[in-house]
Amino acid sequence: MEVLANVINGSIVFAVALALGALGGMLSERAGVINLGVEGFMISGAFFGAIGAHYAETLNLGGLSPWIGLMTAFIFTGLFSFLYVMATLKFKADHVISGVVINLLSANATFFLVKLLFDGAADTPRISNMFRRINIPLLSDIPFLGIAFFRSYPTTYLALAIIVIGSYILFKTPIGLRVRGTGENPGSVDTAGINVYKIKFWSVMLSGSLSALGGATIVLTSNGNFSFNTIAGQGYIAIAAVILGRWKPYGVMWGALLFGFAQAIKDQIQIFPSFDAIPTEVFYLLPYVITLIALILTGSKSKAPKALGTHYDSSVK
Amino acid sequence: MNAVAKHMKNRNILVPILATIIALVFGAIIMLIAGYNPVIAYQSLLNKVFGSAYDIGEVIRAIIPLLLSGFAVALANKAGLLNIGVDGQITIGAVASLLVGTLVDFPPIIHGFTALTVGVIAGGLWGVLIAYLKTRFTINEVISSIMLNYVALYLSHMLIRGIVPQEGSQRSALIQDSASISLNSLSELLNGARVHWGLFITPLIIFGFYYFFNKTRYGYETEVVGLNNHAAHYAGIKVNRIITRTMFISGAIGGLIGVFDTLGVYKYMAISTSTSGVGFDGVAIALLGGNTTIGTTLSGVLIGVLKYGSQGMQFGAGVPSEIIGMIISLIIFFVAAPGLVKKLLPNMEHTKKEVQ
Numbered sequence: 001m002e003v004l005a006n007v008i009n010g011s012i013v014f015a016v017a018l019a020l021g022a023l024g025g026m027l028s029e030r031a032g033v034i035n036l037g038v039e040g041f042m043i044s045g046a047f048f049g050a051i052g053a054h055y056a057e058t059l060n061l062g063g064l065s066p067w068i069g070l071m072t073a074f075i076f077t078g079l080f081s082f083l084y085v086m087a088t089l090k091f092k093a094d095h096v097i098s099g100v101v102i103n104l105l106s107a108n109a110t111f112f113l114v115k116l117l118f119d120g121a122a123d124t125p126r127i128s129n130m131f132r133r134i135n136i137p138l139l140s141d142i143p144f145l146g147i148a149f150f151r152s153y154p155t156t157y158l159a160l161a162i163i164v165i166g167s168y169i170l171f172k173t174p175i176g177l178r179v180r181g182t183g184e185n186p187g188s189v190d191t192a193g194i195n196v197y198k199i200k201f202w203s204v205m206l207s208g209s210l211s212a213l214g215g216a217t218i219v220l221t222s223n224g225n226f227s228f229n230t231i232a233g234q235g236y237i238a239i240a241a242v243i244l245g246r247w248k249p250y251g252v253m254w255g256a257l258l259f260g261f262a263q264a265i266k267d268q269i270q271i272f273p274s275f276d277a278i279p280t281e282v283f284y285l286l287p288y289v290i291t292l293i294a295l296i297l298t299g300s301k302s303k304a305p306k307a308l309g310t311h312y313d314s315s316v317k
Numbered sequence: 318m319n320a321v322a323k324h325m326k327n328r329n330i331l332v333p334i335l336a337t338i339i340a341l342v343f344g345a346i347i348m349l350i351a352g353y354n355p356v357i358a359y360q361s362l363l364n365k366v367f368g369s370a371y372d373i374g375e376v377i378r379a380i381i382p383l384l385l386s387g388f389a390v391a392l393a394n395k396a397g398l399l400n401i402g403v404d405g406q407i408t409i410g411a412v413a414s415l416l417v418g419t420l421v422d423f424p425p426i427i428h429g430f431t432a433l434t435v436g437v438i439a440g441g442l443w444g445v446l447i448a449y450l451k452t453r454f455t456i457n458e459v460i461s462s463i464m465l466n467y468v469a470l471y472l473s474h475m476l477i478r479g480i481v482p483q484e485g486s487q488r489s490a491l492i493q494d495s496a497s498i499s500l501n502s503l504s505e506l507l508n509g510a511r512v513h514w515g516l517f518i519t520p521l522i523i524f525g526f527y528y529f530f531n532k533t534r535y536g537y538e539t540e541v542v543g544l545n546n547h548a549a550h551y552a553g554i555k556v557n558r559i560i561t562r563t564m565f566i567s568g569a570i571g572g573l574i575g576v577f578d579t580l581g582v583y584k585y586m587a588i589s590t591s592t593s594g595v596g597f598d599g600v601a602i603a604l605l606g607g608n609t610t611i612g613t614t615l616s617g618v619l620i621g622v623l624k625y626g627s628q629g630m631q632f633g634a635g636v637p638s639e640i641i642g643m644i645i646s647l648i649i650f651f652v653a654a655p656g657l658v659k660k661l662l663p664n665m666e667h668t669k670k671e672v673q
Contacts, residue, residue: 036459083650091654096399096459100600101650108642115637116351232591236463243460279479281471288464295456 005147007264012152015253015260016159017042017217021238022245022252023159023166024211030170030247031203032183032307033088036099037080038211039235040106044080045212047110049073050124050219050226051117057127065129066220070155073216074209080106081208085201092311103235111228123227131155131221155217162210167249179203183305186312196312214238240291246303262287333605333612335658336651337619344644348636358634362641365629366622374503374510378582380621381515382407382574386599387617388526389570391608395530396563397543402447402462403571403596405469410440410572411579412473415586418492418579419481428495429514433576440572441565443469448564452557458564466592474588489586498580513581515573522570527610539563571596598624601649620645 021042028035052072056065084102087093114124131153140150170176181189182199190196218234219226237259244258245251265283345355366376386403393400414436423431447465450456477489498514530536542549542559550556574595579586602620606612627641651658 087650087654087657091656093650093654096401097600097604097649097653100401100597101646101653104597104601104646105643105650108639108646112351112637112639112643115639120637229590233467236467240460240464279475281475281478284471284474285468288467292450292456292461292464292468295460296450296454 002144002147005144007261008149009147009151010264011257011260012149012156013221013260014263015256016153016156016221017214018234018238018241018259019159019163019253019256020155020214020217021211021235022214022241022256023162023249024207024209024214025239025242026245026247026249026252027166027179027210028204028207029242029308030183030305031179031200032186032305032310032312033085033200033204033207034095034099034309035204035207036096036239037084037102037106037208037235038099038238039231039233040099040102040104041077041080041208041211042215042218042235042238043103043110043231044077044106044208045073045215046219046223046226046230047073047113047124047215048076048212049216050127052076053127053129053220054125057129063129065127066131069127069220070213070216073212077208077212078205081205084208085204088204088311089197089200095309107228110226114226124225126225127220130224153217153221155213155221158213159217163249163253170249180305182312183307186307186310190312190314196314200312211235211238237287240287243304244291244294247305258290259287262290330607332655332658333607333616333648333652336605336648339651339658340644340647343647344640347643348640351636353634353636358630358636358640361629361633362623362626363629364633366626368629369508370506371508371510372625374507374512376622376625377516378511378513379625380618381519381577382593382595383598383602383621383624384519384614384617385515385522385570385574385577386595387602387606387613388522388599389567389574390596390599391603391606391613392526392539392570393563393567394603394608395536395543396539396560397546398451398458398560398563398567399600400444400447400462400564400567400571401459401596401600402444402465402568403574403599404592404594405462405466405596406440406443406568406571407575407578407595408466408469408473408592409443409575410436410569411575411586412476413439413572414496414576415481415489415492415579416476418496419490421496422493423495425495425497428493429498429580432492432496432580433498433514433573436576436579437569437572440575441569444564444566444568444571445561447568448561452560466596470589470592473586477586477588483585487588489588491585492580496580497584498577511582513577515577515581518573522573523610523614526613530610535562598645601645604649605652 021038024041025035025038049069049072053065053069056068061068080102084098087098087101088095114121118124133151133153136150140146142150170180178189178194178199182196186196189199215231218230223230241252241255241259244255245253262283348355348358366372389403390400414432417432417435421428421431443465447458447461450461451458481489483490500512500514500516503512504510530540538554538559541552541554542556546556598620602616603613605616606614623641623645627638630636630640631638
């Protein structure tokens with residue numbers, strides 16, 4: 001039982017980064033902009049999170065440092081989001097290609113900056129003030145459930161809050177309706193007197209910053225620094241979580257948990273000798289195969305926003 | 318992905334050239350701000366590329382996979398498909414040729430040829446898998462490509478560790494000498510540069526691409542599907558069959574890249590944490606080259622030269638080689654958003670009108 005509790009706890013740790021990355025991707029896709037740049041935004045978030053926390057530490061801010069790292073990631077990833085929004089919105093570039101560009105650019109620019117800032121080093125200095133697990137009083141002492149759910153990093157609770165609030169905003173408020181409308185049928189949103197470009201602009205800007213929080217989480221809870229393989233494809237898994245989650249915040253959460261579970265189980269499975277016969281790679285493979293099977297069973301286009309990937313032009317009706 | 322194909326059709330030939338120049342200027346500005354000397358940097362880039370016989374051989378070695386990847390993506394683009402799964406096809410082609418190259422006993426040349434053929438077919442079938450998911454289950458090829466890239470990566474790890482491991486290291490055993498497709502005498506002439514059969518096969522692929530689209534019915538059908546698959550369907554073209562065929566050829570070209578790396582360059586396959594990324598370079602190259610034969614060839618050479626030369630920049634001017642990655646992404650960015658180039662050069666609008 002203890003192992004299972006640890007697997008659940010581990011799943012949540014891995015899932016939080018994915019969920020935040022995926023929520024970012026979901027938001028821009030809800031507004032009709034395909035977001036293949038999640039990987040790039042997460043890389044940017046991990047980088048800015050690491051250097052934000054590092055410089056906060058050198059200023060002796062101690063326990064506040066990871067929070068400053070998180071904020072740095074949120075704000076400065078706006079640079080990349082702005083580039084993405086300009087390409088896709090103003091210059092009507094193809095969304096998928098723009099996403100590939102963001103991934104390439106952000107990977108290269110951040111590694112360049114790491115070498116520049118830290119005298120040719122391949123990774124940023126390790127930070128000593130990382131987020132620490134919070135044991136929720138009383139609840140964390142419940143057998144099984146305590147280990148599984150109530151001994152987590154602050155970022156876990158932050159992600160949960162974003163999911164709950166995000167879902168409420170998206171489905172219960174006028175702003176959410178406008179964002180969804182923009183992704184489904186921008187023409188009618190425009191006819192209602194709402195500025196489609198503005199909705200898309202802010203959705204994509206916030207999208208990049210949300211994904212950045214996911215990247216920063218990896219650095220500020222588990223890795224402690226930023227190097228070239230900190231993100232290594234998690235952004236693409238996050239995109240898979242968006243699709244699995246049918247573009248809904250709670251769905252995205254379950255998608256991220258599934259991938260988190262697949263990652264956590266391969267760390268815990270080695271405890272059991274009976275699983276030795278199965279190559280570890282099977283567990284690495286699993287999330288991707290599961291995604292493909294889920295897509296086969298449900299069809300990929302059924303729930304995607306209808307105007308996804310199109311360029312809205314108000315002069316063409 | 319029809320939008321991509323259309324967008325590439327209506328494009329001014331000046332845009333990629335200007336995009337490259339502007340990106341190089343941007344790179345210089347970044348280097349200046351970062352405190353490096355861009356003139357020395359670009360000089361050492363060129364020195365690295367043309368400095369010695371070895372470098373010339375090695376730059377060709379570096380260009381071959383980029384060219385093939387560019388054509389693999391361009392071919393799929395012509396049919397309205399975005400194949401970002403080339404990375405996976407490379408991996409599958411590599412591991413298939415590795416297995417044949419290590420496990421089978423054949424005489425030289427025949428062994429190399431067999432391993433090459435198996436690798437190419439395996440890559441092609443991996444591409445067909447994407448086509449099947451698209452035609453049968455309407456799964457977007459971009460998503461399935463991403464998933465299959467990872468599946469291919471971990472599958473290759475499994476096969477290497479399980480069948481042809483090299484104990485105590487993160488790579489496979491070496492292929493047998495008989496499976497090598499290196500050009501040994503030419504390699505000696507170039508001071509050990511790793512040249513291989515790709516030197517002759519790659520030009521054949523490029524010519525094949527030109528011939529396919531300009532002289533054959535198959536190429537024409539493929540383009541019709543890419544421009545409007547509904548119209549193609551009503552014209553009696555079997556759209557699904559063409560998508561499958563195109564993805565087979567595209568994947569086969571991808572597989573060829575992996576074959577060249579395994580049988581011609583390294584002679585083993587590493588257990589690496591990620592796929593090579595050459596497939597993504599291919600997306601850039603095809604976009605920059607506008608899916609044309611000449612354009613894709615030129616941009617493949619350009620990106621290859623920049624990438625190989627970037628190692629020289631690190632040596633000669635102390636500039637981190639990532640600057641070249643930034644410049645390459647800026648080139649794609651400017652090409653993908655041609656409006657931006659026009660904005661940066663306000664006069665271009667006039668010259669364009671005069672030309673027309």
